[in-house]
Amino acid sequence: MLRVGERVRHEIAALLARNEIIDPLLETVTVTVPEVRMTPDLKLANVYVMPLGGENAEDVVSALNAHAKFIRGRITPALDLKYAPQFRFFVDKTFDEYGRIDAILRSERVQRDLASDDDGED
Structure with a gap:
């Protein structure tokens, strides 16, 4: 679980760094991903994020949750897992x-x- 969580964390951080998500709020902030906690069956990833400076944290999390399916589609091929985990974003x-x-x-x-x-x- 820890190894997969760390891999998911790296992939999400890389996706956010590349600004692939088309969202006015997400394009203007830098988001850090300090931790990802996977469920034991690896089907759900709880992703904890914090925008730089901590401003608009709830809005950033709402935007990321709105784009969760897009993020899942972009990250899943790189993970090479049996199941594609669902992502839930939370403020760290x-x-x-x-x-x-x-x-x-x-x-x-x-x-x-x-x-x-x-x-x-x-």
Whole structure:
């Protein structure tokens, strides 16, 4: 599953880089594909995307979902799988999670706890 997901990720990223999808919104943004999660039967690919800067993320995902059949037709021959997976696009929330965790780690309360641990080790 991981290997196929990574292959799908590379193919979708290459397709988006070539601007083969005719859509006014998609032609104006750069989209990254951080992760693709395949179902165990390899028939469904959940594709997580994020436009550069994070602006209009929901609109970009809607546009990609609208063009999912086109994307499937362009990518499937390169995958050489028994079944052509269906693609569902989602906004990648991991960047938000990283930011939230970083903010917690930098908070005064955590820094105070870390400082008190350092003092106790001497």
